[in-house]
Amino acid sequence: MSATKNKPTEVTPPEKSLFKSLQDFCASIKFAIILLVCIALGSILGTVIRQGAGQDEYLSLYSESTYRVITLLDLNDVYHSPWFIALLFLFAINLTLCTLNRFMPIFRGDKKVFVPEESALASMSMNFRADTNADDANLSAMLKGYQCTYSGAEGKVFQKGALSKYGVLLIHTSIMLILIGGFVGLVAGFKGFMVLQKGDTKSTIAIGGERPREKPLGFSLKCKEFQVSFYPNGAPKDYVSTVEVIEGGQTILEKQIRVNEPLSYKGIHIYQASYGSTPSFSFTIGGEHVTLKEKETYRKENIVMMPIRFEQNIHNFGPGVMVAYLDQGEPRTVWFLKNVERFNEKSIQGIPVRFEDVQENLFTGLSVSKDPGIWIVWAGFAFILLGLYINFFLYHRRIYVRKIAGMYLVAGVAMKNKEAFKKEFYELRRKFDGISS
């Protein structure tokens, strides 16, 4: 990013074809800025309009015609919509072309370094003459940190911070890396969800929102233990799932998964995402202890029953469960209240059924994902930061030293950060003066 301005003084040749001008436009900074502004505006839309919700929710928020526009333009999923991805794709092309245009001259290396003539040096804004007999060793000591790029009988050329020229190249290439990494993740990765209760083993995950599909993982996960702890103020402190990875019937490894501490196995990451609980109910049915989950059917002899609904507190009478059963083939429902003597027992088909207790069974919600592009993205991040540093905090400057009749004519140029260079050049002049005296 040099401070040189693209002067719009060049007259467009009349023979310039439409294709050529289109090509030039695609590689222009103007197009880049238009694209960036469009991407920003698209992103804003995505934060203002609710994303990925169901039809009912949109219809409760917007009118029917607005909803039609939203679905037509994919505004309910902006960031995965064809037009947004097309914008990113165009941006990638523009970025590549801009960067190539800028750096082709440097790669061709058609600039030769030489010591300019005396008149040219004397007309540079920063120059001085030093009456000194400094030799090569003195010179390189005074220009510490500088690299000698040309040395001849007439003089020398030194430079520093030449790397800063490549800052922009590094930043732009890194942005491409991040885009590529994101694309790799989109194509070759997946993200799904798995719910496990203590003791459960599963080998598939659910992928997708409203109608999820099952995807086999290639190995199984067993939840050995799941614990939630809270701070005294009731805020959650820690969720820990102790999970076993089982492959080919063998336990490969065991690990505790916490928020911020995922488990990685074969490139698949398993995260502690959420937790919840489902109730299970214990009954005494004709002297026998039975534990039933919600919607679990009990069949024995002529009893058919199923707990269908659980309430933590019914009219201040404490926990209760609604049970559906068959009475002479007729479906009926009845509420059992745990803490009320008259309502915790009922005879079904002549057999006494007593509601004893309810247990909360915790389950752990694990997010499971694979992203082969992740390291490309990480590399992109690191290189951008390096590129930004090189670009903004190093700067390229040259110092020319010409020998003229036992004297030195020293001149310097900096591409940017001229203020700082002025100070540095002043220091250099003092060093030269120190030797000559």
Next chain:
Amino acid sequence: MAFHHKILGIVTFLYLFLFLIHILYFAVKKEKIIAFIWLVLYGTLGLHTVGLVLRWVESYQLGIGHAPLSNFYESLVFYPWCISLILVVMKQRLKYPAITLCCTLISLFLMGYASISPSVDKNIQPLVPALQSNWLHIHVFTCFLAYASFVVSFVCGLLYMFTWKSVVPPRETLDEINYRSVIVGFPMLSAGIFTGAVWAHYAWGSYWSWDPKETWSLITWIVYAVFLHARLVRGWKGKKIAILSIIGFASVIFTYFGVNFVLSGLHSYAT
């Protein structure tokens, strides 16, 4: 009231004091006052640091030790600290009191809002599981240093709009300081977004989920990227750049406040 609250209360008054000395400077125009302004600013930054460290220490005494970077109150108090830090770092360029005046006014507003607003919980709260990570420190630090640099850029852009000769610095100087603060802020914002992405990968399972906060930080990043390209490649200067820096800061404000209050998402620790 915890001890650190008293210290931070004094710090708030110091920002008010700084504001008053600036006014005094513009009234009497004595160069000595500028030296005094910087002395007070150093003192304020020092005491502010003490306040933050005390809050950190007190959180350990409560048995829920963590850096004071975890909720809205803590960010409101941390932001002015970053602004003062950036002012001290850029001191060589900030010889014009108009800039430090506006910056300390913003700091005063943030400190005042943190201590007066009844909707801001000032107590030290325990860290929820998602925030229990070392990425918290580096992520919040880089983001707020960026936000603080953009305050300086915004102030320069704003002052550019006025032509009050005895108060407003020369326009070329404002333009230069504006650019200088953006080249500090932009890499910091990038680092903030990247550390956030790496952290999100470990905490939420995805480095980018188009959460409103993430999206708005990207929008802010784009605005400042446009700023830099407009200036360095297209050679924009002056008013256009000043307007861009104001738009950029509006985006920063929305990323910081707006997203918390208007939009909901994963990043809802700060409400």
